[in-house]
Amino acid sequence: MTAAHIQPGPLAGLRVLELCDEKGQFCGKLLGDLGAAVIKIEPLGGEATRRVGPFLDDIPHPERSLSFWYYNTSKRGVTLNLETADGRRLFRRLAATTDVVLETFQPGYLASRELAYEPLCTQNPGLIMCSLTSFGQTGPWRDYLGSDLLHMAAGGEMASCGYDEADAPGAPPIAPGGGNAWHIGGHFAYMAILAALMHRAVTGQGQYIDASIHEACALTTEAAVANHIYRGETLLRQTGRHHAPARTPRTQFRSRDGTYVTALVAGRLNGKYVKDLATLLDRYGMPHDLHDPKFEDPAEIAASASYIIDELVANFIASLPAEEVYHAAQALGFTWGAVRAPEQLLDDAHLRDRGFWKQVEHPELGRSFTYPGEAAIYNGSPWRISRRAPLIGEHNMEIFCDELGLSRAEFSLLVENSAI
Amino acid sequence: MSRRRALEGVRVVDFSWVRAGPWATRWLGALGAEVIKIEWPENERGRLPSTTTPQGLEVNFNTSGNFNDTNVNKKSLCLNVRSARGLEIAKRLIAISDLVVENFSSRVLQKWGLGYAELCKVKPDIVYVSMSGYGHTGRNHSYTTFGPIAQAVSGLTYLSGLPDKPPAGWGWSYMDDMGGIYGAMCALTGLYHRNLTGQGQHIDQAQMVSAVPLNGPGLLDYTVNGRGSRRAGYPPGNRAHWPGTPLINNYRGPTVAPHNAYRTHPGGYNDWCVLVCQSDAEWRRLVEVMGAPPWATTSQFAALSGRLQHQEQLDKHIEAWSIRLDKYELTERCQAAGVRALPVQSAADRVERDPQLRHRQMYLPIDHPALGSRRVQNAPFKLSRTPAFNHLPSPLIGQHTREIVEGLLGYGHHELRAGFADGTFWPTSRPRLPYLDEMLR
Numbered sequence: 076m077t078a079a080h081i082q083p084g085p086l087a088g089l090r091v092l093e094l095c096d097e098k099g100q101f102c103g104k105l106l107g108d109l110g111a112a113v114i115k116i117e118p119l120g121g122e123a124t125r126r127v128g129p130f131l132d133d134i135p136h137p138e139r140s141l142s143f144w145y146y147n148t149s150k151r152g153v154t155l156n157l158e159t160a161d162g163r164r165l166f167r168r169l170a171a172t173t174d175v176v177l178e179t180f181q182p183g184y185l186a187s188r189e190l191a192y193e194p195l196c197t198q199n200p201g202l203i204m205c206s207l208t209s210f211g212q213t214g215p216w217r218d219y220l221g222s223d224l225l226h227m228a229a230g231g232e233m234a235s236c237g238y239d240e241a242d243a244p245g246a247p248p249i250a251p252g253g254g255n256a257w258h259i260g261g262h263f264a265y266m267a268i269l270a271a272l273m274h275r276a277v278t279g280q281g282q283y284i285d286a287s288i289h290e291a292c293a294l295t296t297e298a299a300v301a302n303h304i305y306r307g308e309t310l311l312r313q314t315g316r317h318h319a320p321a322r323t324p325r326t327q328f329r330s331r332d333g334t335y336v337t338a339l340v341a342g343r344l345n346g347k348y349v350k351d352l353a354t355l356l357d358r359y360g361m362p363h364d365l366h367d368p369k370f371e372d373p374a375e376i377a378a379s380a381s382y383i384i385d386e387l388v389a390n391f392i393a394s395l396p397a398e399e400v401y402h403a404a405q406a407l408g409f410t411w412g413a414v415r416a417p418e419q420l421l422d423d424a425h426l427r428d429r430g431f432w433k434q435v436e437h438p439e440l441g442r443s444f445t446y447p448g449e450a451a452i453y454n455g456s457p458w459r460i461s462r463r464a465p466l467i468g469e470h471n472m473e474i475f476c477d478e479l480g481l482s483r484a485e486f487s488l489l490v491e492n493s494a495i
Numbered sequence: 496m497s498r499r500r501a502l503e504g505v506r507v508v509d510f511s512w513v514r515a516g517p518w519a520t521r522w523l524g525a526l527g528a529e530v531i532k533i534e535w536p537e538n539e540r541g542r543l544p545s546t547t548t549p550q551g552l553e554v555n556f557n558t559s560g561n562f563n564d565t566n567v568n569k570k571s572l573c574l575n576v577r578s579a580r581g582l583e584i585a586k587r588l589i590a591i592s593d594l595v596v597e598n599f600s601s602r603v604l605q606k607w608g609l610g611y612a613e614l615c616k617v618k619p620d621i622v623y624v625s626m627s628g629y630g631h632t633g634r635n636h637s638y639t640t641f642g643p644i645a646q647a648v649s650g651l652t653y654l655s656g657l658p659d660k661p662p663a664g665w666g667w668s669y670m671d672d673m674g675g676i677y678g679a680m681c682a683l684t685g686l687y688h689r690n691l692t693g694q695g696q697h698i699d700q701a702q703m704v705s706a707v708p709l710n711g712p713g714l715l716d717y718t719v720n721g722r723g724s725r726r727a728g729y730p731p732g733n734r735a736h737w738p739g740t741p742l743i744n745n746y747r748g749p750t751v752a753p754h755n756a757y758r759t760h761p762g763g764y765n766d767w768c769v770l771v772c773q774s775d776a777e778w779r780r781l782v783e784v785m786g787a788p789p790w791a792t793t794s795q796f797a798a799l800s801g802r803l804q805h806q807e808q809l810d811k812h813i814e815a816w817s818i819r820l821d822k823y824e825l826t827e828r829c830q831a832a833g834v835r836a837l838p839v840q841s842a843a844d845r846v847e848r849d850p851q852l853r854h855r856q857m858y859l860p861i862d863h864p865a866l867g868s869r870r871v872q873n874a875p876f877k878l879s880r881t882p883a884f885n886h887l888p889s890p891l892i893g894q895h896t897r898e899i900v901e902g903l904l905g906y907g908h909h910e911l912r913a914g915f916a917d918g919t920f921w922p923t924s925r926p927r928l929p930y931l932d933e934m935l936r
Contacts, residue, residue, distance in 0.1 A: 085688035097748060109684060128744030129716045141719055142746070145711035192879075211877070214854035220835045223747050224733060224754060228769040229837040231845055233733075233756065235666030236655055247756040248767055248839050249663040250733050251655035252747045258709050260875075262676045267876035267883075269683035270501035270526045274881045276690050278499065282880040290857055290875030293845050297514065297642075297667035298561040300858075301547045303842035304870055305560025309764065310666075310842070315652065316643065318666040326643065327661060335661060337647040401648070405638045412640070414662055416724045417650030417710040418717040428633035431704065445718040450705035451681050452630065455696025456688050 084110020085456040089272070091175040092116055093150065097124050097223075097254070098179040098288060099207045100146040102261035106175070106268070107149030108449070108458050114169070114474060115150040118157075119493060121467040131440075137467060138439075144464045148435065148446065152465025153474050154495055157188055161494035168479055170195045175268055176204040182212045192283040202281040203271040207264040211287035221288065226256035230292025235299055237312030239322070248312060259295050260288030315414075324380065327414065328389050330397035335414035338392065338404070340384050344376050351407050352387070358403065361391050421445070435463050471495055500527020501881035505686065506592040508533065508585070509569065510576075511678075512541045514668060515642075515702060516598030516626050517565045518675030523594075523682060524568025525874055525883040531588065531899060532569045533576065536892060537922055541565070549866065556892040556928075557865040563889040564871050567861065571890035572899045573920050576607055580919045585609065586617045587904050593689075594682055598626035601636040611697040620695040622685035626678040630701030640702055642668020649706030653724065654713075657732040658740070673709070674702040713746045733769065738806040749773055752802040753781070755810050756839060757817040759825055767839040768822045770813065770829065775799065781834045785816050823848070846870065863888035896920050897934040911935070 089111040093103035100115075100122075107113040115122075124146070125137035132139075156162040167190070170176055176195070178185060185191050185206075192204045206212060209221030227233050227250035238246045264286045271282050294300075299318065302308045310318035315327030315337065324341035340348075353365035365387070369375045376383075392400050397413035404411040413419075420426060431448040449458035475481045475495065489495045505528040509520045512534070524530040534541075536556065545559035552558045572588075575581040586609075589595060595614060597604055604610055604625070614621045625631055628640030646652045646665055656663040681698040689695050707714075716722045724730075728740025735745060735754040744750050751773050759766045772778040775798065782791045790812050795801045802809055817825055822838035829836035840849060846858050858870035866888075874883035900906050900914070912935055914920040921927055 085684045088691070105680075127749055129712065129720060129722070129746075131719060133720065141715040142712040142744075145715050205876075210851055211855055214851045216830075216851035219830045219837075220833065221837075222771045222773070222835050224769050224771055225835055225837040228756065228767070228839045229845075229849070231840050231842060232665075233767070233769075233839045234765050234841045234844075237663055237666070238657075238660065243657055243660050243663075246657060246660075246663075247733060247758075248765070249655055249657070250756070250769070251651070251663075251665055251669075252730050252745060253651070253654045253709055253713065254747050255669075255709060259673070262673065262680060263875050265680050266522060266676065266683060267874075267878060269680065269687055270881065270883070271878055272687055273505075273526075273683065273690070274499070274501040274878075276687070277503070280880060282878055284876055284878050286876035287855065288875075289851060290855060290873075293840075293849075293852060293857065294872050294875055295669070295672045296842065297669075297672060298547055298564075299667065299842040300846060300872055301561035301564045303846055304564075304858075305547045305549045305866070307843075311764075312663075312666055315662055315664040316666070317668070327664070329661070335647075337643050337652065337664075339641060339643065405635070408639065410639045410641055410644055412644035412648040414647040414652050414664075415650050416653050417707075417713045418723040418725075420650055420707055420710075420714070421718065425629060425633040425635035425638075426704065426707070429630060429701075429704065431707070444715070447708045447711055447714050450677050450708055451698050451700035452632070453681075453684070453696060453698050455694055456692075 082456055084458060085453055086111040089175065090173045091177060092169055092173045094176070094178040094180065096122060096179050097127070097257055098209065098260060099177055099264065100124060101257050102207060102264045103150060103177055104146050104148055105261060105265045108460055110456070113150040114470070115147060115152045115465060116155050116166070117152060117467065119154050121154070145446070147464035149461045150465055151470040151474065152468065153471050154468040156494050157190065159492065159494045161489055161492060163188055163190060165475065165489070165494065166190060167195065167198070170202065171198045174201065174203060176202065177207065177264070177268070178204070179207050182206070182208055182217050196281055200281060201275055201279055203268060203275065203284065205264055205268050205284040205286055207260055207286045207288065209287070210289045212285045216289070223254050223256045224250050226288055226292045227251065229289060230256065231296045231299060232292060235296050235310060235312060235318040239314045242314045256288055256292055260286065260291045263291040324384050328392040330392050330400060331394055332396040334397045336392045336397050336400045336411060337414055338388055338409070338411040340388055341380060344380055344383065345373065346371055346376070349376055349383070351409065352383070355404060355407050355409070356387065356391055359391070359395065361394065363387050433460050435460050437463050439466065468495070499881060501878065501883070502526040502528035505529070505594065507531065507594045507596060508589050508592045510595070510597035510599070510604070511626065512539070512598065514541065514565060514671040515674040516596060516678060517541060518672060519626065519678030519682065520596055521565060521568055522679045522874070522883070524887070525885055527881065530569040532566065532571045532890065533574050533585065534571060534892060535573060535575055536925060539892070542892065552865070560866065560869070563863055563866055563869060566889035567871050567885040568887050569890055570895035570899065571893055573893035573896050575919050578919055580914065580917065582608055584900070584904065584919070588899070589614060589621065590617045592618065593622060593686060595621060595623045596626065596678065596682060598678070600639065601627045601629070601631045615695070620689055620693060622682065622689055622695045623697045624678055624681045624685060624700060625697065626674060626700045626702065628702050630704055631699045642671040645670040645674070645703040645706055649703050650710050651706050654710070654730055656730050658728050658730070658737050670702050670706050674700070674705055677705045734806065736803055738804065742803070750803070751799060752806045753809055753813055757810070757814045759817050759822040760820055762818065765839055765841045765844065766822055768817060768825050768836055769839065771835040773835065777834060778802065780832050781829065784828055784832045784834055788816070859885070861885055861888050864891060891930060893921060893928070893931055
């Protein structure tokens with residue numbers, strides 16, 4: 076694909092400075108992949124997130140972190156030492172011509188370096204600055220330390236996730252993996268930044284955004300808060316299915332290939348469902364008695380729910396590979412799905428049809444790799460990964476000299492004095 | 496407050512139902528957009544069935560607590576879009592709106608005669624966000640999904656659990672939450688782009704697809720290193736690494752120990768805290784907080800490698816200490832010393848006990864005609880000039896039909912009456928609720 080005739084992304088022209096660790100790098104990627112010109116500002120030697128594995132070929136190196144690669148696509152990178160006066164001066168110059176600053180320092184750090192929103196916006200009244208931190212800029216926990224696991228605990232995710240006692244006796248609440256505290260926080264920060272941009276488009280005024288990952292996680296447990304507020308109920312954790320005030324029938328069944336299928340059956344059983352289920356079982360020659368006229372009676376269906384779910388559905392799924400169950404059931408309109416390991420998605424024909432997977436070149440390695448693509452297709456202004464994650468200080472000269480106008484002599488002096 | 500809102504002047508036609516779509520438009524409303532929810536009692540899903548109606552109240556269209564929280568900041572227009580008259584009114588509304596949001600299956604709006612091409616005829620620069628399960632393109636576009644299916648099929652369910660156990664999964668529709676947020680993000684991005692270029696567009700968001708980018712590093716481990724996640728010790732429960740298995744990063748940050756959940760006093764269902772030490776220095780601080788017991792100062796735990804190797808023992812020792820403390824007391828002691836610790840919090844804990852959420856005014860009450868004064872969830876960000884806030888309770892079904900039909904669209908009162916008589920604004924077979932009768936006077 077050639078770049079020349081491709082339409083720009085929806086955020087084309089938007090300039091963003093990102094000073095982020097694990098808390099905000101995903102938000103920077105969201106902006107960059109949609110077309111914003113994101114400059115990632117790292118401390119000398121690179122951001123700490125470069126030390127998070129896994130690494131290319133399992134060789135640890137700050138330029139080989141796959142986690143860093145993933146979360147920093149579509150950004151250019153500079154190094155800047157905010158502990159030096161020259162570094163701070165350069166940052167102010169960058170901030171004078173940017174639209175958005177996204178930062179994740181501990182509350183108070185930027186203010187202590189005279190780089191808070193107030194001084195920065197006097198030179199650039201349209202500036203939008205988003206501080207995305209663990210707990211926000213105020214309150215008794217503002218200086219607390221966080222982590223993905225900590226946010227999953229305090230945000231309520233863990234209280235809702237875990238096992239039926241029979242499946243894992245004594246198991247703790249479980250925090251889903253994948254770093255989702257940062258995803259949840261990043262999504263809301265993106266929303267806040269776009270809202271501020273909408274306001275600025277009309278008024279010309281920028282503003283400061285104090286975003287909290289703890290609050291974002293605390294919002295992200297569906298009806299758990301409503302269950303408390305309206306009914307005072309405590310929710311039980313259940314294997315592979317929704318939390319509930321009282322135990323509900325299982326929805327996760329083992330398949331022949333040793334994986335699982337999620338099949339939403341309970342609560343949906345009616346005459347039509349039973350008929351369709353009979354069709355599905357017939358198709359695979361599975362013995363059953365669902366054609367018995369007694370299953371036209373809703374009361375009989377209700378009384379047989381446990382038989383239908385724990386015997387017929389469970390045995391059917393146990394007789395086939397998960398993928399086969401998934402597609403055969405969906406073809407008949409059942410809301411069922413295979414419980415896949417992420418790598419199985421590479422074989423998913425639907426994602427392929429949507430052009431989901433992207434090839435990203437790593438020119439310094441002479442290789443290109445397959446990356447996950449877009450959450451949504453923007454038909455009028457496409458999402459794209461414009462470049463792989465930056466190397467440490469890769470764009471220092473381009474940005475400081477070519478764009479900011481430093482002379483080579485000034486640039487060299489700053490390097491010698493550990494400002495960049 | 497005379498303050499300008501971020502989305503002042505933006506009008507949203509909201510056909511969405513159940514959870515993901517309404518969760519998206521709720522935030523647009525909190526940011527100041529006028530959100531008009533179009534619904535029809537004969538095929539309503541979101542208000543009913545309700546499992547969050549307070550004890551002692553009748554379960555009906557207007558008493559679902561979860562609906563209230565999910566649909567604040569909106570107005571409700573009851574409209575039979577499947578009738579010619581209803582369709583005409585919907586188009587008249589779209590013609591003066593900025594955004595159309597829906598989360599039906601992939602072909603529903605098209606079947607109604609409201610596909611993107613039709614929308615453009617009515618409003619050339621309309622931003623249309625469809626939030627379907629699998630998207631509008633791709634061979635499985637007609638598959639049906641709820642959060643749990645999107646999570647299973649996308650690989651998210653598999654990330655959660657203990658080794659050698661079935662997946663624990665997510666105990667709620669995470670992808671209704673995140674899918675909803677993505678819908679709001681798409682809407683804002685589409686509007687921003689339209690303001691700059693004058694071009695609207697159709698944004699095709701898909702719940703199942705939206706979940707896949709949340710697995711990035713794990714997917715790269717496969718596409719780059721060829722390592723799949725069906726392996727010993729994965730997923731590692733709450734740990735960063737499961738002892739006795741190959742020392743590999745498990746995609747939740749640095750590989751460290753301790754990194755787990757521990758029981759706290761008095762040992763109830765949600766009496767747990769989590770503790771993480773990301774460095775030897777943080778470990779030494781935890782040792783101090785625990786009172787430097789002899790077991791903790793032995794050399795086997797001094798370095799990260801030893802703590803990872805002897806994690807079973809380490810966790811047992813830590814739990815023997817943590818079980819004596821209340822989870823909030825433990826949190827305060829640890830955090831005061833610079834140790835990463837927080838309580839596992841139920842919804843009750845968050846709403847009633849969490850001092851941070853209270854300070855940040857996360858749950859403020861709003862009056863609802865049927866449910867009374869109830870706390871609803873606020874935005875997790877504070878915009879200094881245009882704060883997001885909940886300004887309307889969720890609408891009663893059809894509550895704003897007259898306001899919209901007569902006030903906004905300029906139909907006469909006799910046309911409203913005619914629309915009620917012919918089943919455009921309320922099914923003729925269904926008794927009218929008192930506030931609907933009131934409208935017809």
